[in-house]
Amino acid sequence: MFHLGWFLGDSTGIHKWTGSWASTNGKDWTKPDIYIDLATSLERGGFDLLFIEDTAMVEDTFGGSMETTLKYGMMAPKNDPMMYIPLLARATKHLGLVGTVSTIQYPPYLAARQAVTLDHLTAGRSGINVVTSVTHRVAQNFGYDRHLEHAERYAMADEWMEVVSQLWESWDPDAIVLDYDEPRYADHTKVHPINFEGKYFKCRGPLNTIPGPQRRPVVAQAGNSTPGREFAAAHADTMLALCKNPDEMKALRLDMDERLKSHGRKPADLKILFMTIPVVADTDQDAAEIVRRAELERTSDEAITSRLWYLSYTSGGTIDYAKYDLDGPVPQEIGVGETTTSKAWLENSEQMTLRELATGPFNYGMDFVGSFDTVAEQMGEAMEVAGPNSGFLVYKPVTRKDILDITDGLCPALRKRGLIRSSYDYSTFRENLLAF
């Protein structure tokens, strides 16, 4: 069996709003309804979690202007996901809910408290995806002139996580007495200041609220660079991974197993979720037809612009791909943003033109194409190679059709094969996540 997560890659932001099945997304993305439909569908499908990405900038790397960003609604506008989680919690019973929190945006005390507040409101189903933010543009919204260097971001994140973890432990499990006769609410000898003083953060504590059902909300991590892997091995319960084939999946799993052991943890303590954009349909032929159409669409000016925009963004705001000749070579610089993504996108591009790269395959995680049964079979086979303690993170456009294709098309095919859960056996997110 493996786990399933849904990657809400545009957070609670503007989603696909034109073309087939976009429904009223253009004006209704700020409302909770589509996310509630998504969450209840995921629960019906047997997903472990909803993974909500977040960023906080209006990009202008591409072409040195916000024009492309705002024309297509690329990663902006985007609402802060944390405030949607309480509503998703009330619409579901079992699904884990993970919101993204950046270590340069959230003071650790605020993040620790919000995650715990959410753990109560979700009855033990909250999680945070800890990120360091990618671009200068984000950093400049938070008082920095430029973002910190990649390695330093992770050093800071490590300390940030340490503060948050200590705050989560600042109330002993038996601190609440609730003695109605004396009366006494809590025993102060079981609540402890943390007096943290590090290089980047200083925090006295204790937290001013009580631990939730999980005590420590689930921690997720999304970077695959060496510092990102180390962070996950030290702190995370689950991580997002970008691998293009089963062998890469296996290699990452083995690498993480070693790292976990060196941090005194077991391989089973961290579930790796491999990103995938599956193309599913009623028949293999239908799925192939969808792929064929998508390939044709990739050559449109609009699609090329969009791809170059993404390359500019993942460079961390350092490379403007609008400046290069489409029919010239692909610049090989990696940039300082989402380095793993950039590397995957630029792999084997030395002999290509920029146009060939921009119209080529999307290369974002595992490709699966076929009928529901075919894809279910392929996913099972890939996971056989990768080994235990893993799962897939499904990334599809946020339309009700795409949601149902997965939750009501693919999920039953996976369940029939005994590959995903048929029930939630525990009351908290972490227990279910670590159950297999």
Place this chain on the structure above:
Amino acid sequence: MTEKAGMFHLGWFMNFMPPKSWRGRWGGHDAENWADGQFFVDFLQSLERACFDFMMLEDSAMVPDAYGGTMEVELKHSLYAPKHDPVLLAPILAKATKHIGIFTTMSTSFYPPFLLARSQAVLSHLSNGRTGWNIVTSSEHRAAQNFGMDELWDHDDRYDRADEFVELVEALWNSWDPDAVVMDRQSGAYADHTKVRTVDFEGKYYKVRGPLNTLPPLNGRPVYCQAGGSPRGREFAARHADTVITAAVGIEAMKEYRNDVRERAERYGRDPDSIKLLFVSSPVLADTDEEAQALVARSREVTDWKAEETLAHLSALTENDFSVYDWDEPVPELTTNGHRSTLADFFKNSHGKTLREAAANWQIGGVALVGTPDTVAERMGETMAEVGGDGYLIAGQMSRRYIGEITEGLVPALQRRGLTRTEYEYPHFRENLLAF
């Protein structure tokens, strides 16, 4: 306007924490279950039935230990902690109601301005324009120490920063023109980038590039609430606030406060009627006037337990240790960096009393409102007629019984007299607040 003459507004002051009533009769199980938010949903729905203007969710971020240098008394009484982040309760409250306003408290001393601007924008979208920001600067070193500072800035310095903070978040909310979103399905254009601008804010205290990465709040900005009673606090309120809440004691003080804030507002070129002054009060209601008086007499009985609770509360608020004083001596003279007006009120009502008596008798705000619903309604109407307006902020005990006394007893008596609204006229919070 004539038919609305004499009408006033109602708000309720509360915190996302165990209701204090847990240790008395009628406490129910809310001290065990408060953390899941349901108590507050029930609470708000009652207030909406009674056509209250708003619920004000206070907040603080510390476990105080000023009293006796230990957290013991604080946690015994559960005065400040545990307390969840109210920003995450607001979406649930909004979803459970249709008309009532919801204020969340966010501190200008602890929130990064970009994060705050974005959070308030999201809440506005999720509530369809019914949320507001209670602007506080925080007043406690203990809270500041949770956010990396050794000590909080001085009182007036905090307000100078808050002025700049408000200017900055307003610039972020204005960074998208109202007509920036074009959503042209023909050309595929979502927004017009020429109508979205960076703010490039560089103040004395803050630096933010912008623009905001989401749509502005409905009506341009959330409704503002403010509670500072010091001259600097009043100046801030007069400049920014839509509603000001104050614990002024007695009709003369209420009048003075109201007139002062209104005059200051005029100096900023504002219409004084665009600021609604709400006076903190805690009506005591019963079936007969005699029973209500008996309840008050009982609540004034001097017990060590009540004295301890008040002194721990004042210690936390002002960060003076009241445990070092002899309870049987007159009240000591003290100064404070925060909550100056609260402390002044405590002293004002302490003449000729021992510290024990003053503490046990202490009640915040307003005029004595004791009696049957009709008696109290009458008195509230008379008081407002004398003060000039604009309403009351109920701050009584949070218990299901007390909420019922107000919403099912007092409010109908007020409505029969034409003193408070019987329906919400407008879809948005500010319009209702400014309707009379």
